[in-house]
Amino acid sequence: xxxxxxxxxxxxxxxxxxxxxxxxxxxxxxxxxxxxxxxxxxxxxxxxxxxxxxxxxxxxxxxxxxxxxxxxxxxxxxxxxxxxxxxxxxxxxxxxxxxxxxxxxxxxxxxxxxxxxxxxxxxxxxxxxxxxxxxxxxxxxxxxxxxxxxxxxxxxxxxxxxxxxxxxxxxxxxxxxxxxxxxxxxxxxxxxxxxxxxxxxxxxxxxxxxxxxxxxxxxxxxxxxxxxxxxxxxxxxxxxxxxxxxxxxxxxxxxxxxxxxxxxxxxxxxxxxxxxxxxxxxxxxxxxxxxxxxxxxxxxxxxxxxxxxxxxxxxxxxxxxxxxxxxxxxxxxxxxxxxxxxxxxxxxxxxxxxxxxxxxxxxxx
Amino acid sequence: xxxxxxxxxxxxxxxxxxxxxxxxxxxxxxxxxxxxxxxxxxxxxxxxxxxxxxxxxxxxxxxxxxxxxxxxxxxxxxxxxxxxxxxxxxxxxxxxxxxxxxxxxxxxxxxxxxxxxxxxxxxxxxxxxxxxxxxxxxxxxxxxxxxxxxxxxxxxxxxxxxxxxxxxxxxxxxxxxxxxxxxxxxxxxxxxxxxxxxxxxxxxxxxxxxxxxxxxxxxxxxxxxxxxxxxxxxxxxxxxxxxxxxxxxxxxxxxxxxxxxxxxxxxxxxxxxxxxxxxxxxxxxxxxxxxxxxxxxxxxxxxxxxxxxxxxxxxxxxx
Numbered sequence: 001x002x003x004x005x006x007x008x009x010x011x012x013x014x015x016x017x018x019x020x021x022x023x024x025x026x027x028x029x030x031x032x033x034x035x036x037x038x039x040x041x042x043x044x045x046x047x048x049x050x051x052x053x054x055x056x057x058x059x060x061x062x063x064x065x066x067x068x069x070x071x072x073x074x075x076x077x078x079x080x081x082x083x084x085x086x087x088x089x090x091x092x093x094x095x096x097x098x099x100x101x102x103x104x105x106x107x108x109x110x111x112x113x114x115x116x117x118x119x120x121x122x123x124x125x126x127x128x129x130x131x132x133x134x135x136x137x138x139x140x141x142x143x144x145x146x147x148x149x150x151x152x153x154x155x156x157x158x159x160x161x162x163x164x165x166x167x168x169x170x171x172x173x174x175x176x177x178x179x180x181x182x183x184x185x186x187x188x189x190x191x192x193x194x195x196x197x198x199x200x201x202x203x204x205x206x207x208x209x210x211x212x213x214x215x216x217x218x219x220x221x222x223x224x225x226x227x228x229x230x231x232x233x234x235x236x237x238x239x240x241x242x243x244x245x246x247x248x249x250x251x252x253x254x255x256x257x258x259x260x261x262x263x264x265x266x267x268x269x270x271x272x273x274x275x276x277x278x279x280x281x282x283x284x285x286x287x288x289x290x291x292x293x294x295x296x297x298x299x300x301x302x303x304x305x306x307x308x309x310x311x312x313x314x315x316x317x318x319x320x321x322x323x324x325x326x327x328x329x330x331x332x333x334x335x336x337x338x339x340x341x342x343x344x345x346x347x348x349x350x351x352x353x354x355x356x357x358x359x360x361x362x363x364x365x
Numbered sequence: 366x367x368x369x370x371x372x373x374x375x376x377x378x379x380x381x382x383x384x385x386x387x388x389x390x391x392x393x394x395x396x397x398x399x400x401x402x403x404x405x406x407x408x409x410x411x412x413x414x415x416x417x418x419x420x421x422x423x424x425x426x427x428x429x430x431x432x433x434x435x436x437x438x439x440x441x442x443x444x445x446x447x448x449x450x451x452x453x454x455x456x457x458x459x460x461x462x463x464x465x466x467x468x469x470x471x472x473x474x475x476x477x478x479x480x481x482x483x484x485x486x487x488x489x490x491x492x493x494x495x496x497x498x499x500x501x502x503x504x505x506x507x508x509x510x511x512x513x514x515x516x517x518x519x520x521x522x523x524x525x526x527x528x529x530x531x532x533x534x535x536x537x538x539x540x541x542x543x544x545x546x547x548x549x550x551x552x553x554x555x556x557x558x559x560x561x562x563x564x565x566x567x568x569x570x571x572x573x574x575x576x577x578x579x580x581x582x583x584x585x586x587x588x589x590x591x592x593x594x595x596x597x598x599x600x601x602x603x604x605x606x607x608x609x610x611x612x613x614x615x616x617x618x619x620x621x622x623x624x625x626x627x628x629x630x631x632x633x634x635x636x637x638x639x640x641x642x643x644x645x646x647x648x649x650x651x652x653x654x655x656x657x658x659x660x661x662x663x664x665x666x667x668x669x670x671x672x673x674x675x676x677x678x679x680x681x682x683x684x
Binding site for chain 2: 353
């Protein structure tokens with residue numbers, strides 16, 4: 001059995017570690033590329049949102065490399081994502097691929113059902129082995145998040161353009177290759193040093209504008225589909241913070257769900273004056289995090305969403321009032337396979353100009 | 366001593382505009398040229414046309430904007446490369462200091478810029494629709510055999526505009542043909558088309574934006590009196606068209622270059638007129654480094670590669 005799964009940013013490092021430690025052979029799909037997107041959109045319904053199209057591309061590229069089992073997350077609620085596992089299975093079957101698809105639904109407190117589904121993937125393992133695998137995967141996930149956050153903090157001050165991203169890439173490779181918790185710690189330490197080294201002498205002395213990135217989780221986490229907004233903004237001298245990191249997402253959606261813990265209320269409470277109804281996906285979080293960034297005196301917020309994403313459209317309609325009330329500029333970027341590099345770049349540049357000009361006006365006063 | 370001047374160049378898909386601005390912000394010379402898919406040639410031609418104007422001034426800074434801003438920057442040796450939204454906002458605030466809404470419709474792009482106290486507060490650019498308004502008007506004028514310069518006046522003579530289905534240019538055209546065949550008068554159809562394009566702009570680009578007077582309408586389409594009247598009707602307020610409405614992007618680029626040079630302690634990077642006689646060419650190749658298969662573009666001056674861009678990973682970006 002050779003298991004594969006779809007890409008979402010650097011999530012592959014964690015998932016690969018977890019599965020391999022449980023004795024499963026893993027085929028990581030090639031990193032999403034133009035080829036992935038064109039294969040995916042050719043075989044997907046036009047009005048499905050971008051995640052489905054890229055996932056299909058990932059699966060086909062992995063099946064070409066010999067994968068025979070696909071692991072996919074399920075979902076509940078008004079967002080179409082919950083349906084995608086089934087849709088993807090049918091599309092791929094229709095294309096004549098032979099494979100097994102394991103859809104892991106959100107636990108919602110039903111541990112046994114999840115274990116059954118996971119069991120289909122990894123077979124029988126001792127509890128000790130499960131614990132070891134989870135601990136290593138967890139360490140890797142935390143390391144990835146920490147390195148990404150550090151890269152965001154040093155990028156605006158790097159001495160040569162592109163240095164921070166190169167250092168981050170090297171560090172992530174070491175984390176991916178580490179086979180023990182000590183190894184992960186070492187990789188993290190080295191990566192941290194390398195990233196701090198890219199700061200130009202005196203860099204960080206001047207203050208950089210701060211922009212928060214909110215929106216639909218897949219488009220926020222996957223740099224290929226969002227045209228590398230995070231790196232682009234960083235290289236324009238902006239301190240970027242994302243509203244979501246993979247670790248947060250797993251904690252919220254897997255562990256708290258598994259243990260039936262109450263989920264973090266903060267974004268929901270903050271969003272309440274503007275949006276108090278569950279609209280699926282991360283619609284409420286998008287609004288809540290925008291309010292939070294305004295409270296933290298950020299200079300601007302950028303919302304990212306896939307074209308036709310219903311939860312984010314609801315949030316988009318609400319954001320102008322948040323922007324007006326809290327005095328924070330907000331811009332929405334919507335992506336699909338027709339999005340163009342030049343268009344995204346022009347809008348990012350214009351937004352950074354807007355933010356910087358209002359900052360210098362504020363400083364002058 | 367020659368007086369100082371700033372050069373602003375806006376290279377768009379349909380038009381390429383050059384403006385020479387005095388230190389006081391007065392337009393010394395302006396040019397509005399058709400790009401016709403040859404940005405390099407049109408920049409060279411425009412610069413030669415400005416040659417006499419250049420002889421009397423000392424170029425203290427060069428700014429470029431528009432979709433061809435990077436290309437123009439390399440060829441001219443620009444001091445400041447800015448996106449067209451910022452450039453349009455800066456120019457508009459200069460000519461109408463109290464402006465609170467800028468409607469900008471060019472050949473391909475449509476934008477709205479919301480300003481308060483001279484600062485950009487919000488903006489939007491056409492995304493999935495409302496693109497190509499200028500080109501579409503051009504095409505319809507040609508189809509109807511009306512010179513584009515007279516298209517707007519013709520719309521103004523209509524007393525009973527026809528409702529045109531304007532959601533999409535393709536459907537708008539077939540609806541126009543249908544209305545013609547029903548026997549509607551041409552001025553009523555033309556006026557209806559302007560109203561449809563304004564409706565489409567307001568619901569696609571202007572949606573959710575806080576549109577307040579004074580409203581400034583600029584870009585090539587602002588020449589069309591029918592479009593201006595349709596905006597006034599839809600918004601219920603006067604819409605001003607600035608004198609240099611079709612070269613505002615270039616003016617903005619020149620103003621931004623001026624701003625940049627004020628806080629920079631080095632001379633302009635302007636290559637001068639001699640550099641324009643060089644032979645510039647663009648060539649591209651497909652990078653096979655990864656499945657992205659990026660189209661990488663080389664800009665050459667003579668035989669030397671002076672700029673290169675297009676790769677997603679950045680491996681070709683530095684020379």
